[in-house]
Amino acid sequence: MAVSEKDVMTALGRVIEPELHQDLVTLNMVKDVRIIGNDVAFKIELTTPACPLKDVMDKAARAELNKIVGIGTVDIGWTSNVAANARMRSALSLPVKNIIAVASGKGGVGKSTIAVNLAIALGQTGATVGLLDNDVYGPNVPIMVGLPTAELMPDGRSRPSISIETRGKVNLMVPEEKFGIKIFSIGFVYSAEQALVWRGPMLHSAIRQFLQEVAWGDLDYLIIDMPPGTGDSQLSLAQTAQGVMGVIVTTPQLVSLSDALKGITAFEQLKIPMIGVIENMGPYIDPATGRKMTMFGEGGGERLAAMKKVPFLGSVPLDPSIRIGGDTGKPFIVTNPDSEAAQRLTTIAKQVAARVSVLNFQQSSVIPISIIG
Ligand SMILES: Nc1ncnc2c1ncn2[C@@H]1O[C@H](COP(=O)(O)OP(=O)(O)OP(=O)(O)O)[C@@H](O)[C@H]1O
Numbered sequence: 001m002a003v004s005e006k007d008v009m010t011a012l013g014r015v016i017e018p019e020l021h022q023d024l025v026t027l028n029m030v031k032d033v034r035i036i037g038n039d040v041a042f043k044i045e046l047t048t049p050a051c052p053l054k055d056v057m058d059k060a061a062r063a064e065l066n067k068i069v070g071i072g073t074v075d076i077g078w079t080s081n082v083a084a085n086a087r088m089r090s091a092l093s094l095p096v097k098n099i100i101a102v103a104s105g106k107g108g109v110g111k112s113t114i115a116v117n118l119a120i121a122l123g124q125t126g127a128t129v130g131l132l133d134n135d136v137y138g139p140n141v142p143i144m145v146g147l148p149t150a151e152l153m154p155d156g157r158s159r160p161s162i163s164i165e166t167r168g169k170v171n172l173m174v175p176e177e178k179f180g181i182k183i184f185s186i187g188f189v190y191s192a193e194q195a196l197v198w199r200g201p202m203l204h205s206a207i208r209q210f211l212q213e214v215a216w217g218d219l220d221y222l223i224i225d226m227p228p229g230t231g232d233s234q235l236s237l238a239q240t241a242q243g244v245m246g247v248i249v250t251t252p253q254l255v256s257l258s259d260a261l262k263g264i265t266a267f268e269q270l271k272i273p274m275i276g277v278i279e280n281m282g283p284y285i286d287p288a289t290g291r292k293m294t295m296f297g298e299g300g301g302e303r304l305a306a307m308k309k310v311p312f313l314g315s316v317p318l319d320p321s322i323r324i325g326g327d328t329g330k331p332f333i334v335t336n337p338d339s340e341a342a343q344r345l346t347t348i349a350k351q352v353a354a355r356v357s358v359l360n361f362q363q364s365s366v367i368p369i370s371i372i373g
């Protein structure tokens with residue numbers, strides 16, 4: 001008996017997407033089924049190219065299909081269509097599917113380092129990614145990615161290092177493109193001297209400007225590097241961009257954890273869904289000696305996540321080459337892709353993408369159909 005499309009769909013209807021907990025057919029993930037003789041080919045459309053559980057689904061699908069009597073070869077292709085956040089429809093009308101704010105309660109824990117490398121790692125999976133440096137008082141992203149900043153001119157104004165494009169009546173700032181992602185920092189527009197005179201109300205309009213007046217184009221993920229603290233900028237972001245989600249970076253020691261706790265609480269109060277906690281500057285194994293160094297202790301990030309019942313996304317070691325990469329504009333994910341740190345960060349990036357898909361899925365299942373679209 002010949003294999004039919006119905007046989008194939010019935011078999012795939014028993015394959016459960018491990019994170020969304022529904023089957024591939026119900027989730028409408030099976031595309032382009034082709035049957036030639038008894039050979040079967042089809043595509044599985046993932047909710048993110050950074051899906052960490054592709055192999056699990058591949059195995060499960062093959063196992064179910066092989067139960068069909070007489071089935072020939074099985075050819076599975078993979079595509080992706082990043083799920084968009086259903087609430088991302090504020091007044092902004094931005095072609096950005098997901099906004100991820102990288103924050104902490106504390107300065108110097110590595111938010112910018114994580115934001116830069118996370119954005120690049122997501123881009124490496126094939127997603128379209130933007131990185132916004134939202135640290136108006138201390139924009140560090142230009143140095144970390146090796147891009148020039150605005151210059152202070154003799155008349156006291158700044159000469160931007162990026163180009164400005166006029167579209168219709170609006171001037172749009174064109175983000176830089178490097179390491180496969182789009183990058184924008186206030187440092188590209190104002191010199192350090194000028195940025196310092198910004199005041200509260202301007203900060204509030206700044207985030208709106210960064211979102212609306214930068215020519216981001218279509219993005220699957222926009223990563224926002226937040227300034228230290230849990231103050232005004234979190235609030236402005238929440239008020240400006242509905243649907244934003246948050247990642248908290250912490251170092252493993254107690255002092256940092258209590259600050260990170262404040263960061264999580266701020267997200268909760270602002271109703272910003274938590275993607276999870278990333279521990280940075282965690283235990284490092286010296287490749288030369290094999291010795292483990294725990295400069296700031298270990299396990300703190302995991303404890304914090306458990307305490308707040310949010311996902312723990314992983315730990316990035318305290319590795320001198322990460323600091324050097326940051327200072328020289330050469331992100332470690334690009335220069336040392338085989339290092340422990342880079343591999344961990346790639347895994348973390350996939351966890352982030354998967355969790356965003358799950359949050360979007362949960363949200364879309366509770367939002368009444370009438371307000372979607
Ligand atoms: N895992 C790591 N190993 C070694 N050095 C690191 C690591 N993470 C960050 N650093 C270094 O620590 C310093 C602080 O990092 P970073 O600027 O990313 O922190 P931040 O939280 O963004 O700081 P701020 O609060 O000032 O914005 C930088 O010099 C950076 O290169």
Ligand SMILES: [Mg+2]
Pocket residue numbers: 111112113135140225226227228
């Ligand atoms: Mg920073």
